[in-house]
């Protein structure tokens with residue numbers, strides 16, 4: 001078994017803690033995801049998939065339980081440390097592509113590097129140009145994100161998620177609002193980068209076709225993992 | 236187009252400002268207007284005050300040393316008359332041991348010039364015309380450092396010797412005399428002398444142009460029956476607002492009557508002070524309004540940029556840096572608004588200086604900008620921008636990135 005990029009033990013998440021409407025969304029999850037694994041996260045709407053991704057992405061804190069990313073326990077880390085760990089280790093692809101609309105495609109792809117280094121380096125620029133080429137957006141580098149089509153924006157988002165070569169990519173319904181052909185292309189891109197760079201991917205999807213093409217499928221039902229999904233499976 | 240060169244915070248702050256064009260234009264307008272009002276008002280008031288003070292002190296010594304008042308002296312020497320003190324008919328008296336007093340005054344800190352003066356009432360007579368004048372005997376080299384007579388001379392130089400006299404242009408007109416003419420002068424005590432006019436001055440004050448007749452100290456002493464004496468000692472100090480303190484110190488040291496311009500013009504001083512207070516009040520109002528404007532527009536911008544903030548956070552931006560981005564926006568609008576505000580104030584000063592003119596057509600103020608005023612206004616604008624951005628920036632920093640991303 002390879003080292004775990006994600007490791008959850010008894011992870012719980014409640015919303016509205018201390019109020020009359022307190023509800024537990026995740027009821028104690030145990031899960032390991034190995035480095036380089038390409039994994040689908042499936043489950044009905046409202047089962048807690050996005051919540052789980054936000055916890056793993058260190059955007060939210062669990063109510064209780066253990067969460068380790070790349071072997072580092074996140075318990076007791078302050079906001080600054082979490083931000084550094086997130087920036088170094090994780091790339092996000094959101095359902096609604098979530099680009100910065102006032103910035104060009106190139107600037108959006110460079111943004112994680114600009115955030116990390118404080119300025120745009122020449123190296124980051126060439127990496128970003130290469131990535132845009134790889135996702136088929138040569139010639140669109142200097143277009144504002146808001147001027148691109150949905151599929152193009154999602155390609156930019158994937159290039160951005162990859163720009164720092166993160167060890168973990170979290171994708172929340174990355175093809176959710178794209179047509180089948182575009183969805184296939186986007187999925188293929190993720191798969192390609194996973195093979196090439198060894199970035200582990202956790203992809204939320206409703207599309208059984210795409211889920212079937214992953215190495216592993218985890219199913220979340222009402223805030224609980226289906227029994228078979230807990231441990232990494234041999235590829 | 237190449238990669239952006241700016242540091243992260245600048246890059247984001249500038250792009251956010253550019254994106255919210257209307258709002259940015261609005262706050263810039265507000266800051267520009269505010270800074271312009273403050274700079275314009277401060278400049279105007281400081282200039283007008285300087286002009287007023289200049290006019291008052293243009294023909295007046297900062298500090299004047301005189302013999303003890305008649306009334307005081309009589310009360311002191313004659314206790315039984317203490318209740319019926321009345322100024323007696325004017326009789327000139329000299330400052331006791333005035334040479335020692337001059338030396339004492341010269342040795343005081345912050346005193347830059349001391350000039351003994353022999354002055355008293357007289358009549359200037361020509362033909363049947365007779366004018367009441369003030370005879371002023373001076374040492375021109377000393378006196379020109381009390382009143383800038385050199386700048387007032389319209390004919391001849393400010394120099395007197397022998398029976399030479401310098402008179403004002405109004406007196407010259409009233410008597411129909413000019414440089415080279417003779418002038419008969421009779422002092423109140425009856426002594427008289429035939430003077431010849433060597434120069435004319437225009438102090439910018441009709442009354443003084445009609446009254447002052449400058450001669451040598453020696454001639455004035457003999458005409459006014461004040462042999463070897465002086466009627467008063469004029470003193471110039473380095474900073475005009477030190478005058479009161481210098482006068483008090485000199486009074487204590489000499490035991491004579493010493494008055495500063497600040498005491499004799501106390502009403503004017505109070506008026507100037509009130510003007511400064513109201514200027515400060517206006518400034519504070521403007522600052523508060525501008526700050527509220529910046530703050531409220533930025534608060535709206537934080538809400539509008541919620542999604543972008545969430546994205547930036549998800550990509551590894553700490554909440555402190557998000558705060559920095561919004562503080563920077565405040566500082567940037569403050570800075571740019573200050574620049575354009577100073578430029579606008581400069582324009583206003585030029586415009587109004589051509590519109591508002593005094594009776595003789597001269598502008599009542601100059602289109603000048605004191606760098607200190609401009610710099611301090613710019614500094615205040617920068618600070619106000621920062622402080623105003625504090626609340627929005629903290630809101631931005633506290634914003635939950637997940638809320639933004641889920642939406």
Ligand SMILES: Nc1ncnc2c1ncn2[C@@H]1O[C@H](COP(=O)(O)OP(=O)(O)O)[C@@H](O)[C@H]1O
Nearest residue numbers: 015016025043044045046047048049050051052
């Ligand atoms: N901030 C929140 N406050 C309260 N309830 C929330 C919040 N976020 C999500 N939930 C609830 O948590 C549950 C899981 O949501 P989510 O993780 O978005 O599910 P999925 O992504 O699987 O559709 C839902 O019932 C949702 O209403």
Ligand SMILES: [Mg+2]
Nearest residue numbers: 049050051172
């Ligand atoms: Mg979801």
